[in-house]
Amino acid sequence: MEQGVDITLKGIHAPDSTWMRNFGKIAEIFQSWWGGRIPQVTATGRTPWRQRWRLLRPAAGRAVFFSGGVDSFHALLILIQQGTPPHALIFVEGFDFDHRDTGRIEAYLPAVRKICAHHRMKLLRVRTNLRRLPFFRESLWPHTHGLAMAGVAHSLRDYGHIYIASSFQERGLQSYGSRWDVDPCFSSATHRFYHVGDEVGRHQKLDLLASDPLVREHLRVCWQDGSGQLNCGVCEKCLRTELSLQLLGVRDQFPGFARKESLEDRLGRLNPDIEAALEMWLVIRGQHLPPAMETALRSLFLRAYEHGEALPADYRGSASILAAMAEFCGYREAIIFQEPPSASMHSRTKAGPE
Numbered sequence: 001m002e003q004g005v006d007i008t009l010k011g012i013h014a015p016d017s018t019w020m021r022n023f024g025k026i027a028e029i030f031q032s033w034w035g036g037r038i039p040q041v042t043a044t045g046r047t048p049w050r051q052r053w054r055l056l057r058p059a060a061g062r063a064v065f066f067s068g069g070v071d072s073f074h075a076l077l078i079l080i081q082q083g084t085p086p087h088a089l090i091f092v093e094g095f096d097f098d099h100r101d102t103g104r105i106e107a108y109l110p111a112v113r114k115i116c117a118h119h120r121m122k123l124l125r126v127r128t129n130l131r132r133l134p135f136f137r138e139s140l141w142p143h144t145h146g147l148a149m150a151g152v153a154h155s156l157r158d159y160g161h162i163y164i165a166s167s168f169q170e171r172g173l174q175s176y177g178s179r180w181d182v183d184p185c186f187s188s189a190t191h192r193f194y195h196v197g198d199e200v201g202r203h204q205k206l207d208l209l210a211s212d213p214l215v216r217e218h219l220r221v222c223w224q225d226g227s228g229q230l231n232c233g234v235c236e237k238c239l240r241t242e243l244s245l246q247l248l249g250v251r252d253q254f255p256g257f258a259r260k261e262s263l264e265d266r267l268g269r270l271n272p273d274i275e276a277a278l279e280m281w282l283v284i285r286g287q288h289l290p291p292a293m294e295t296a297l298r299s300l301f302l303r304a305y306e307h308g309e310a311l312p313a314d315y316r317g318s319a320s321i322l323a324a325m326a327e328f329c330g331y332r333e334a335i336i337f338q339e340p341p342s343a344s345m346h347s348r349t350k351a352g353p354e
């Protein structure tokens with residue numbers, strides 16, 4: 001859609017009607033968020049597939065995408081608690097790291113194997129150069145990663161029920177390539193997709209996970225560090241996770257987040273954009289903070305305001321969240337969002353500290 005390209009299905013006479021119906025839904029959703037033209041789908045083959053699609057059913061196997069982060073650990077444990085434990089973990093080499101980055105991939109594989117063995121699941125290793133292909137290189141990964149997961153899952157013949165962990169809590173509030181209303185639309189005659197875990201936010205997920213020994217030992221949230229550490233302890237995502245763990249009183253029990261330097265000092269060096277700051281605000285919202293932590297975060301949020309970028313108007317859907325964050329910082333007004341759907345307004349006003 002972004003590139004205005006139509007789709008030709010070679011070798012197929014009549015596409016799977018479930019896939020076609022869902023493709024139309026996704027295209028409409030994505031177009032409403034990001035514009036572009038809905039592609040035409042043409043089938044050019046001679047094989048009479050129309051009858052055969054009707055006979056196909058999803059295979060009984062259940063599989064969940066797993067990266068080692070908060071969302072995928074939470075999805076795994078929720079599925080087990082709900083009595084639908086996955087039969088397999090899908091571990092993709094080539095999504096979060098380049099597929100040739102064997103050092104980082106191999107460093108985490110023993111943990112994935114251990115998690116699979118503990119929960120009696122098969123490990124499905126998928127190695128792909130998909131992100132190096134022109135289509136994915138020229139598109140934004142937050143727009144396309146759901147489609148990439150759907151493509152991988154459709155190559156798994158024995159697993160017809162595919163689970164994708166939620167990235168956000170608030171339903172319908174943020175455009176994203178994998179979401180509560182998008183993921184089920186990846187379904188076809190042979191694969192059904194389920195979105196898991198958007199009832200709770202990331203901080204609450206960590207609260208639910210914090211007592212699990214495998215999570216404590218193997219939680220990996222960082223894509224920045226190439227030194228072989230589980231988490232770099234410096235990037236925004238590491239610090240946000242560590243902040244959650246500290247507020248939950250369990251940080252010492254997560255060796256992957258052990259650092260000599262204080263969290264406040266490391267927060268003091270972070271220069272996040274407003275989006276990252278807002279994610280951090282959602283962690284501390286309503287929490288009682290020690291004075292040093294409160295000072296460090298207030299300073300961090302002020303630096304984020306100075307960053308100069310406005311958020312899309314649909315981001316988390318609520319000006320009230322940013323208003324509360326601004327009040328915490330001593331601002332009288334919050335940021336003005338960009339107007340949807342493609343307005344060029346990037347301005348913002350702020351009254352400055354009172």
Ligand SMILES: [Zn+2]
Pocket residue numbers: 221222223224225231232233234235236237238239
């Ligand atoms: Zn990191």
